[in-house]
Amino acid sequence: MALTHEPTAPYHSAQDALRVLETVARRATGVTDAEIARQTGLGTQRLTSLLRMLRREGYVEQTTDGSYVTGAALSRLGAAAGHEQALHEKLQNTLDQLRDSVGAAIYISRYIDGEVHVTQCAESLAAPAVHEWVDFRSSAHASAVGKSLLGQLDLNGRRDHLARHRMARLTSRTITSEKVLLSRLAAHPPTVPVLDLQEYAVGTVCAAVPITAGSSVGCLALSLPVEHAYRLRQAADRLNKGAAPVLLSLAI
Structure with missing residues (x-):
């Protein structure tokens, strides 16, 4: 199965964030933002935004003298023992934050062994998950989840999936x-969220964006009751902006 996706903005953000993390990790005693900028070649505005995200996610911490050191979240994810559990908990925390900031149920889905799998979900009474009335x-x-995942496969991969699942x-x-x-x-640009306007279930609209790391195909998605459809495109844009921390967690 070949992939056809192009790198998205969250992918580039995650790659830049990894470069920052590598720079910080090399200096156990701490490194200043000026040194990070010099070693990574990132501009001041870009670096400030990335450091803010990395601090929020617990990957770096700022010491009293203003320099940066690695954070507790990076230590937990980087440890060989308990990595899967730490990753699951970190992703769930990020999904919960996205759910509350976007005001929608949030999902992570992966394409594994030729099948769509929703691996994690963040929902609440105010942001209910879509009822899975059809598998x-x-x-x-x-x-939206399925179309985002299929969109990241090549034509043969898409045809193979559709041959196994009647439309x-x-x-x-x-x-x-x-x-x-x-x-x-x-025809769908990879950087534009995929939308589902009551195609899966009457009363629900959804959006999905790719979170592909390496050779694995994945997406981040949201669902809203149809009465909130007027918020869908804005919510999808916020979802796209919030995808970088998810990609970063998967890449560490």
């Missing part, structure tokens, strides 16, 4: 033509 694995053609009509808005779906996937 997400068999409804990729109708969901059932779930609502009056569901695309059931393979030709139409493949055409839309091919």
Whole structure:
């Protein structure tokens, strides 16, 4: 299975953040922002934004003299023992923060062994998760999650998936033509969120953005009740901006 995605803005942010982390980690006694800028070549505004994110996520800490050292979250993720548990907890914390800031249920989904898997979700009474009335694995053609994941595969990968999962009509808005779906996937820019406007379930709208790290295909998604559809594009934009910490956690 080959990938067709292009690097997104969150991907670039995560890569820059990794360079900053590597610079900080090399100096156990601490390193100043001026030294980080000199060693990474990042501009002041860009570096300030990245350091703010890294401090918020617990990956770096600022000492009393203003220099930066590695944080507790980086130590937990970097440890060989308990890495998976630490990663799950870190991602869940990030999803919970996104849920509250975006005001929507938030999901992480991965494409594993040819199937769609929603691996983590952050929901609340104010931001309820979508009811999985049809198995997400068999409804990729109708969901923002599924279309984002399929969009990151090559044409053969997309056709293989659709050959194994019949494109059932779930609502009056569901695309059931393979030709139409493949055409839309091919034309969709990778940096633009994929939307689901009541294609999977009546009463729910969704958006998804890629969070592909290395050869694994993944996406970050949100869902909203249809009465909040007017917020979808703004929420999707905030979701995209919030994807960098998720990608960074997956890359560490």
